[in-house]
Amino acid sequence: MSKFCDRDFGVDSLVDKIRADRAFLSFELTPPLGGDTSAFCAKIKSALGESLDSRNVLQKNGDSQAISTNAPQRSTPQKNALDKAEISKNALQKKATLPNATQVKTLSDTIDAFVCTDSPLARFKPSSILSSIKLQNALDKPLICTLSMRDRNSMALCGEILGANELGLRAFLSLTGDPIKLGDCAESKGVFEENSLKLARIIRDLNSGIALNGKPLASPVSKIYNFAVINSYSNNPTSLATKIKRKLANAPICAFFTQPIFARQSAEFLLEALESAKREVARGSAQEGVSQEREANCQTNKDTQIIFGFFPVLSFRVAVFLRDKLPGVYIPQEWLEKLEGASAKGKDYEREVGLELSRRVWEDLHNLCNSAPKIHFMSSNHIELLREFL
Structure with missing residues (x-):
């Protein structure tokens, strides 16, 4: 299939990294409603280029000032201090050859991909496909485009995926979609032709050269990658395990993105x-009579991974919102109590308490995954907040 866009955004290597035992970090973007999307892209791109060292330097300077507040001031000239410094040549050489992990300088070096949302919580937003294409070209990073069965039927979705393929957009996060009643478009009606399982099968069939109507495509598509979503919590844990199994048996899945983990x-x-x-x-696939499709799904999904959702909660109000409005999310009672108590002491203190609680989860995910976690960072477009955890 000829392409309007021949740029390689590294989607294939991205998927290889996700399937391997390597750390992965994506960041969620929700395009602004109205205004100039180019300005939004420029803001994100500017943040990507900022040095991560700048925060550490500011922190060290602040710590130094705080420590020296009660200390007697010295007037020793800088030249004398340098003359007396006991820094050997070998020490300098060791400092210059630190592991690569400590040489990351910008957010761009840290973020592997962006995920563009599709009107989350049924709140009206620009087209996720068109926004993903623009973001991918502007940021020169792979985009995983969220698609839901809520707003379009299978014919529309299949056609849009084919069109997006010609423009270099090849990774999709398949969702059923949040109920219309949660959103801000009360007069709209949800389509919900089926759930996300059908959307995954559409992608599977397109990769096999078959369109929705069962007819062969005129020429092959560039490989399309399907991602799935799973709740992070359920009152009935068995239902979560069953959903994972059903999705694995249904179609190829690169990874499961989870709702925020707390x-x-x-x-x-x-x-x-x-x-x-x-x-x-x-x-199940080893049994006689199982379809070739299911066997192929099993083979492909042996490397399927979990990408943990991470949402820093910096206020009691946000914690309550996530608890009450975001399905499949569990906020520990300890968090609610600590944030509510901190809110009475001022916004700055409340934020610090939220950061401390969130950093514990960040560290838990790293320790749980042998310091090579796969994390999806969500913060309502506040990309600068990521710097607090790196």
């Missing part, structure tokens, strides 16, 4: 549930 136990359960589901699907 407890280590939730992350542990999802990792165990995924591995258990892989084993069950593999046993």
